[in-house]
Amino acid sequence: MNITVKLFATFRNGRFKMDHQDWPEGVDCRRIVASLGLTEEEIGIVLINGRHVPLDQVLGHGDTLSLFPLVGGG
Amino acid sequence: MDAVQQYLWSNAVGDLVPWPAQAEAVRQFGLTYDQVESLILEKGLLPARYQRNRTTVSIDEQLQLFKSRVAVIGCGGLGGYIIEELARLGVGQIVAIDPDIFEEHNLNRQLLASPASLGKAKVDAAAARVAEINPAVTLEAVKEAFTTANGKQLLQRVTVAVDALDSIGFRLELADVCTEMEIPMVYGAIGGWYGHVATQLPGDTTVQRTYRNWVEGKGIEKQLGNPAFTPAVVASLQVAEVCKILLGKGELLRHRKLSIDLLEMEIFEVSYEAPAELVRAA
Numbered sequence: 001m002n003i004t005v006k007l008f009a010t011f012r013n014g015r016f017k018m019d020h021q022d023w024p025e026g027v028d029c030r031r032i033v034a035s036l037g038l039t040e041e042e043i044g045i046v047l048i049n050g051r052h053v054p055l056d057q058v059l060g061h062g063d064t065l066s067l068f069p070l071v072g073g074g
Numbered sequence: 075m076d077a078v079q080q081y082l083w084s085n086a087v088g089d090l091v092p093w094p095a096q097a098e099a100v101r102q103f104g105l106t107y108d109q110v111e112s113l114i115l116e117k118g119l120l121p122a123r124y125q126r127n128r129t130t131v132s133i134d135e136q137l138q139l140f141k142s143r144v145a146v147i148g149c150g151g152l153g154g155y156i157i158e159e160l161a162r163l164g165v166g167q168i169v170a171i172d173p174d175i176f177e178e179h180n181l182n183r184q185l186l187a188s189p190a191s192l193g194k195a196k197v198d199a200a201a202a203r204v205a206e207i208n209p210a211v212t213l214e215a216v217k218e219a220f221t222t223a224n225g226k227q228l229l230q231r232v233t234v235a236v237d238a239l240d241s242i243g244f245r246l247e248l249a250d251v252c253t254e255m256e257i258p259m260v261y262g263a264i265g266g267w268y269g270h271v272a273t274q275l276p277g278d279t280t281v282q283r284t285y286r287n288w289v290e291g292k293g294i295e296k297q298l299g300n301p302a303f304t305p306a307v308v309a310s311l312q313v314a315e316v317c318k319i320l321l322g323k324g325e326l327l328r329h330r331k332l333s334i335d336l337l338e339m340e341i342f343e344v345s346y347e348a349p350a351e352l353v354r355a356a
Protein backbone atom coordinates (compact mmCIF):
# COMPACT_ATOMS: atom_id res chain seq x y z
CA MET A 1 0.00 0.00 0.00
CA ASN A 2 1.04 3.56 -0.67
CA ILE A 3 2.37 5.69 2.21
CA THR A 4 3.61 9.27 1.92
CA VAL A 5 6.47 9.97 4.32
CA LYS A 6 7.29 13.58 5.20
CA LEU A 7 10.43 14.43 7.13
CA PHE A 8 11.19 17.67 8.97
CA ALA A 9 14.27 19.57 10.17
CA THR A 10 17.40 17.42 10.57
CA PHE A 11 15.58 14.24 9.53
CA ARG A 12 15.88 15.55 5.96
CA ASN A 13 19.67 15.48 6.03
CA GLY A 14 20.85 12.75 3.66
CA ARG A 15 17.25 11.58 3.20
CA PHE A 16 14.34 13.49 1.65
CA LYS A 17 11.61 16.02 2.40
CA MET A 18 8.83 13.83 1.03
CA ASP A 19 8.76 10.33 -0.39
CA HIS A 20 6.05 8.01 -1.68
CA GLN A 21 6.72 4.52 -0.40
CA ASP A 22 5.17 1.11 -0.84
CA TRP A 23 4.58 -0.86 2.38
CA PRO A 24 2.72 -4.10 3.16
CA GLU A 25 -0.61 -3.99 5.02
CA GLY A 26 -0.27 -3.71 8.79
CA VAL A 27 2.96 -1.69 8.81
CA ASP A 28 3.33 0.56 11.85
CA CYS A 29 5.20 3.86 12.33
CA ARG A 30 8.01 2.19 14.26
CA ARG A 31 8.95 -0.01 11.28
CA ILE A 32 9.12 2.94 8.90
CA VAL A 33 11.17 4.94 11.42
CA ALA A 34 13.63 2.04 11.67
CA SER A 35 13.83 1.75 7.87
CA LEU A 36 14.96 5.39 7.74
CA GLY A 37 17.86 4.70 10.10
CA LEU A 38 16.28 6.84 12.82
CA THR A 39 16.34 5.83 16.48
CA GLU A 40 13.24 6.15 18.62
CA GLU A 41 15.14 8.48 20.99
CA GLU A 42 15.46 11.01 18.15
CA ILE A 43 11.74 11.09 17.42
CA GLY A 44 9.79 14.09 18.68
CA ILE A 45 6.41 14.17 17.01
CA VAL A 46 4.72 11.49 14.92
CA LEU A 47 1.67 12.48 12.87
CA ILE A 48 -0.56 10.43 10.60
CA ASN A 49 -2.62 12.72 8.37
CA GLY A 50 -1.86 15.57 10.79
CA ARG A 51 -2.96 13.75 13.94
CA HIS A 52 -0.67 12.76 16.80
CA VAL A 53 -0.12 9.04 17.07
CA PRO A 54 2.12 6.68 19.08
CA LEU A 55 4.93 4.85 17.26
CA ASP A 56 3.04 1.56 17.28
CA GLN A 57 0.14 3.07 15.31
CA VAL A 58 -0.68 1.01 12.20
CA LEU A 59 -0.95 2.91 8.91
CA GLY A 60 -3.58 2.57 6.22
CA HIS A 61 -3.43 2.91 2.44
CA GLY A 62 -2.86 6.49 1.33
CA ASP A 63 -1.83 7.73 4.78
CA THR A 64 0.74 10.49 5.24
CA LEU A 65 3.30 9.92 8.00
CA SER A 66 5.13 13.04 9.26
CA LEU A 67 8.16 12.78 11.51
CA PHE A 68 9.72 15.62 13.52
CA PRO A 69 12.89 15.37 15.60
CA LEU A 70 12.99 16.16 19.29
CA VAL A 71 13.79 19.83 19.95
CA GLY A 72 14.41 20.89 23.54
CA GLY A 73 16.95 23.71 23.76
CA GLY A 74 16.50 27.18 25.12
CA MET B 75 0.52 62.35 46.03
CA ASP B 76 -1.35 65.47 44.87
CA ALA B 77 1.91 67.42 44.53
CA VAL B 78 3.45 64.62 42.44
CA GLN B 79 0.42 64.37 40.21
CA GLN B 80 0.40 68.12 39.81
CA TYR B 81 4.05 67.96 38.85
CA LEU B 82 3.49 65.15 36.31
CA TRP B 83 0.45 66.89 34.77
CA SER B 84 2.26 70.17 34.41
CA ASN B 85 5.23 68.48 32.75
CA ALA B 86 3.20 66.33 30.35
CA VAL B 87 3.46 67.11 26.66
CA GLY B 88 -0.05 66.37 25.46
CA ASP B 89 -0.66 63.09 27.29
CA LEU B 90 2.99 62.05 27.25
CA VAL B 91 5.21 62.35 30.32
CA PRO B 92 8.84 62.65 29.18
CA TRP B 93 11.60 60.69 30.89
CA PRO B 94 13.35 63.70 32.49
CA ALA B 95 10.08 64.59 34.25
CA GLN B 96 9.73 61.04 35.57
CA ALA B 97 13.31 61.04 36.79
CA GLU B 98 12.81 64.42 38.46
CA ALA B 99 9.60 63.18 40.14
CA VAL B 100 11.55 60.22 41.52
CA ARG B 101 14.23 62.55 42.87
CA GLN B 102 12.02 65.34 44.16
CA PHE B 103 9.33 63.24 45.83
CA GLY B 104 11.43 60.29 46.99
CA LEU B 105 9.48 57.78 44.92
CA THR B 106 10.54 54.75 42.90
CA TYR B 107 10.27 54.62 39.11
CA ASP B 108 7.51 52.05 39.26
CA GLN B 109 5.50 54.27 41.65
CA VAL B 110 5.83 57.16 39.22
CA GLU B 111 4.88 55.01 36.22
CA SER B 112 1.84 53.76 38.12
CA LEU B 113 0.74 57.34 38.93
CA ILE B 114 1.15 58.38 35.29
CA LEU B 115 -0.82 55.47 33.86
CA GLU B 116 -3.56 55.65 36.52
CA LYS B 117 -4.06 59.30 35.51
CA GLY B 118 -4.59 58.26 31.89
CA LEU B 119 -1.23 59.66 30.83
CA LEU B 120 1.51 57.70 29.09
CA PRO B 121 5.21 57.57 29.92
CA ALA B 122 6.72 58.98 26.72
CA ARG B 123 8.94 55.93 26.36
CA TYR B 124 5.86 53.95 25.31
CA GLN B 125 4.63 56.43 22.68
CA ARG B 126 5.42 54.05 19.82
CA ASN B 127 3.46 51.31 21.56
CA ARG B 128 0.26 53.24 21.55
CA THR B 129 -1.48 52.12 18.39
CA THR B 130 -0.60 48.55 19.38
CA VAL B 131 -1.12 48.98 23.13
CA SER B 132 -3.55 51.65 24.42
CA ILE B 133 -2.94 53.57 27.67
CA ASP B 134 -5.40 51.30 29.51
CA GLU B 135 -3.60 48.28 28.11
CA GLN B 136 -0.24 49.74 29.05
CA LEU B 137 -1.54 49.93 32.63
CA GLN B 138 -2.69 46.33 32.34
CA LEU B 139 0.84 45.30 31.25
CA PHE B 140 2.34 47.35 34.08
CA LYS B 141 0.21 45.49 36.63
CA SER B 142 1.14 42.08 35.20
CA ARG B 143 3.60 39.62 36.66
CA VAL B 144 5.32 37.27 34.21
CA ALA B 145 7.76 34.49 35.08
CA VAL B 146 10.59 33.69 32.68
CA ILE B 147 11.99 30.25 33.40
CA GLY B 148 15.50 30.13 31.97
CA CYS B 149 17.68 33.20 31.30
CA GLY B 150 19.83 31.87 28.47
CA GLY B 151 19.23 32.07 24.72
CA LEU B 152 15.45 32.45 24.76
CA GLY B 153 15.23 34.01 28.22
CA GLY B 154 17.61 36.89 27.49
CA TYR B 155 15.53 38.11 24.56
CA ILE B 156 12.24 37.44 26.35
CA ILE B 157 13.27 39.51 29.39
CA GLU B 158 14.54 42.33 27.15
CA GLU B 159 11.28 42.48 25.20
CA LEU B 160 9.02 42.18 28.25
CA ALA B 161 10.88 45.04 29.94
CA ARG B 162 10.70 47.27 26.87
CA LEU B 163 7.04 46.39 26.38
CA GLY B 164 6.39 47.58 29.93
CA VAL B 165 5.41 44.41 31.79
CA GLY B 166 5.65 45.65 35.38
CA GLN B 167 6.97 42.59 37.17
CA ILE B 168 9.26 39.91 35.84
CA VAL B 169 10.33 36.85 37.81
CA ALA B 170 13.58 35.59 36.25
CA ILE B 171 14.52 32.04 37.22
CA ASP B 172 17.84 30.35 36.37
CA PRO B 173 20.47 28.58 38.50
CA ASP B 174 23.35 29.07 36.04
CA ILE B 175 26.29 31.41 35.54
CA PHE B 176 27.51 32.63 32.14
CA GLU B 177 30.08 30.56 30.30
CA GLU B 178 32.04 31.39 27.18
CA HIS B 179 29.92 29.18 24.90
CA ASN B 180 26.90 31.38 25.75
CA LEU B 181 28.44 34.43 24.05
CA ASN B 182 27.36 33.49 20.50
CA ARG B 183 23.67 34.02 21.24
CA GLN B 184 22.68 34.94 24.77
CA LEU B 185 21.69 38.59 24.91
CA LEU B 186 22.64 38.98 28.57
CA ALA B 187 26.08 37.40 28.13
CA SER B 188 29.22 39.49 27.65
CA PRO B 189 32.90 38.84 28.37
CA ALA B 190 32.49 40.87 31.55
CA SER B 191 29.60 38.68 32.74
CA LEU B 192 31.45 35.35 32.45
CA GLY B 193 31.22 33.49 35.73
CA LYS B 194 28.38 35.70 36.96
CA ALA B 195 24.80 34.64 37.62
CA LYS B 196 22.45 34.94 34.62
CA VAL B 197 19.64 36.25 36.82
CA ASP B 198 21.90 39.01 38.17
CA ALA B 199 22.72 40.08 34.60
CA ALA B 200 18.97 40.08 33.88
CA ALA B 201 18.31 42.35 36.87
CA ALA B 202 21.09 44.75 35.84
CA ARG B 203 19.90 44.89 32.22
CA VAL B 204 16.28 45.60 33.16
CA ALA B 205 17.32 48.28 35.64
CA GLU B 206 19.33 49.87 32.84
CA ILE B 207 16.71 49.81 30.07
CA ASN B 208 13.47 50.29 32.02
CA PRO B 209 13.81 51.14 35.73
CA ALA B 210 10.01 51.11 36.15
CA VAL B 211 10.07 47.33 35.72
CA THR B 212 10.68 45.23 38.83
CA LEU B 213 12.74 42.12 38.22
CA GLU B 214 12.81 39.43 40.86
CA ALA B 215 15.96 37.34 40.40
CA VAL B 216 15.71 33.70 41.49
CA LYS B 217 18.99 31.79 41.23
CA GLU B 218 17.46 28.34 41.45
CA ALA B 219 16.45 25.53 39.12
CA PHE B 220 12.70 25.36 38.57
CA THR B 221 11.24 22.03 39.70
CA THR B 222 7.90 20.70 40.85
CA ALA B 223 9.28 21.06 44.40
CA ASN B 224 9.73 24.87 44.32
CA GLY B 225 7.55 25.67 41.29
CA LYS B 226 4.33 26.47 43.10
CA GLN B 227 6.08 28.97 45.31
CA LEU B 228 7.99 30.58 42.40
CA LEU B 229 4.85 31.04 40.30
CA GLN B 230 2.81 32.69 43.07
CA ARG B 231 0.72 35.59 41.68
CA VAL B 232 2.17 35.02 38.20
CA THR B 233 -0.14 35.77 35.25
CA VAL B 234 1.85 33.94 32.57
CA ALA B 235 4.85 31.58 32.66
CA VAL B 236 7.27 31.73 29.73
CA ASP B 237 9.26 28.60 29.01
CA ALA B 238 12.87 29.41 28.16
CA LEU B 239 14.29 26.19 29.58
CA ASP B 240 16.97 24.08 27.91
CA SER B 241 15.90 20.79 29.45
CA ILE B 242 12.91 18.70 28.39
CA GLY B 243 12.59 17.18 31.85
CA PHE B 244 12.39 20.55 33.62
CA ARG B 245 10.07 21.81 30.86
CA LEU B 246 7.64 19.00 31.60
CA GLU B 247 7.85 19.86 35.31
CA LEU B 248 7.00 23.48 34.44
CA ALA B 249 4.06 22.31 32.32
CA ASP B 250 2.78 20.19 35.22
CA VAL B 251 3.05 23.07 37.72
CA CYS B 252 1.30 25.44 35.26
CA THR B 253 -1.46 22.89 34.73
CA GLU B 254 -1.92 22.45 38.48
CA MET B 255 -1.89 26.21 39.20
CA GLU B 256 -3.97 27.00 36.10
CA ILE B 257 -1.37 29.42 34.73
CA PRO B 258 -1.03 29.97 30.96
CA MET B 259 2.33 28.78 29.66
CA VAL B 260 4.05 29.96 26.49
CA TYR B 261 6.26 27.16 25.28
CA GLY B 262 9.42 27.65 23.24
CA ALA B 263 12.22 25.28 22.30
CA ILE B 264 15.13 25.64 19.91
CA GLY B 265 17.96 23.67 18.32
CA GLY B 266 20.17 24.79 15.41
CA TRP B 267 18.03 26.28 12.62
CA TYR B 268 14.86 24.92 14.19
CA GLY B 269 12.37 26.07 16.78
CA HIS B 270 8.98 25.32 18.30
CA VAL B 271 6.48 27.69 19.84
CA ALA B 272 3.00 27.20 21.26
CA THR B 273 0.66 28.58 23.91
CA GLN B 274 -0.95 26.35 26.47
CA LEU B 275 -3.90 27.60 28.51
CA PRO B 276 -5.09 25.83 31.67
CA GLY B 277 -6.52 22.44 30.74
CA ASP B 278 -4.48 22.15 27.52
CA THR B 279 -1.75 19.52 27.22
CA THR B 280 0.18 20.73 24.16
CA VAL B 281 3.57 20.54 25.89
CA GLN B 282 2.91 17.16 27.46
CA ARG B 283 1.76 15.80 24.07
CA THR B 284 4.75 17.31 22.26
CA TYR B 285 7.09 15.23 24.41
CA ARG B 286 4.94 12.11 24.73
CA ASN B 287 7.66 9.98 23.10
CA TRP B 288 10.44 11.49 25.24
CA VAL B 289 12.19 9.23 27.72
CA GLU B 290 15.38 11.09 28.62
CA GLY B 291 18.13 13.30 27.26
CA LYS B 292 18.24 16.31 24.97
CA GLY B 293 16.93 16.93 21.46
CA ILE B 294 18.70 18.00 18.27
CA GLU B 295 20.25 20.97 20.13
CA LYS B 296 22.75 18.55 21.67
CA GLN B 297 24.44 18.08 18.28
CA LEU B 298 23.46 21.39 16.64
CA GLY B 299 23.90 23.89 19.45
CA ASN B 300 22.14 27.20 18.77
CA PRO B 301 23.12 30.17 16.59
CA ALA B 302 22.34 33.84 17.37
CA PHE B 303 19.13 34.18 15.36
CA THR B 304 17.05 31.16 16.35
CA PRO B 305 16.50 32.19 19.99
CA ALA B 306 15.69 35.76 18.88
CA VAL B 307 12.97 34.52 16.48
CA VAL B 308 11.34 32.09 18.89
CA ALA B 309 11.61 34.44 21.90
CA SER B 310 9.90 37.24 19.95
CA LEU B 311 7.03 34.96 18.97
CA GLN B 312 6.70 33.94 22.61
CA VAL B 313 6.57 37.55 23.82
CA ALA B 314 3.87 38.38 21.24
CA GLU B 315 1.85 35.53 22.73
CA VAL B 316 2.48 36.79 26.30
CA CYS B 317 1.33 40.26 25.29
CA LYS B 318 -1.91 38.90 23.81
CA ILE B 319 -2.62 36.72 26.85
CA LEU B 320 -2.07 39.68 29.21
CA LEU B 321 -4.33 41.94 27.13
CA GLY B 322 -6.91 39.31 26.16
CA LYS B 323 -6.72 40.15 22.48
CA GLY B 324 -5.83 38.55 19.17
CA GLU B 325 -5.62 34.91 18.19
CA LEU B 326 -3.36 32.74 20.34
CA LEU B 327 -1.20 29.84 19.22
CA ARG B 328 -3.52 27.57 21.12
CA HIS B 329 -4.24 23.95 20.10
CA ARG B 330 -1.48 24.34 17.53
CA LYS B 331 2.26 24.54 17.53
CA LEU B 332 4.55 26.27 15.06
CA SER B 333 7.47 24.17 13.92
CA ILE B 334 9.94 26.65 12.45
CA ASP B 335 12.71 25.76 10.01
CA LEU B 336 14.96 28.77 9.36
CA LEU B 337 17.22 26.81 7.00
CA GLU B 338 14.43 26.07 4.50
CA MET B 339 12.41 29.11 5.70
CA GLU B 340 9.33 27.01 6.34
CA ILE B 341 6.81 27.21 9.14
CA PHE B 342 4.70 24.14 9.68
CA GLU B 343 1.67 24.21 11.94
CA VAL B 344 1.06 21.07 13.97
CA SER B 345 -2.50 20.71 15.20
CA TYR B 346 -3.23 19.88 18.83
CA GLU B 347 -6.99 19.97 18.58
CA ALA B 348 -8.78 18.18 21.39
CA PRO B 349 -10.07 14.74 20.25
CA ALA B 350 -13.72 15.83 20.56
CA GLU B 351 -13.07 18.79 18.29
CA LEU B 352 -11.38 16.52 15.76
CA VAL B 353 -14.43 14.29 15.66
CA ARG B 354 -16.67 17.30 15.13
CA ALA B 355 -14.37 18.57 12.38
CA ALA B 356 -14.53 15.16 10.68
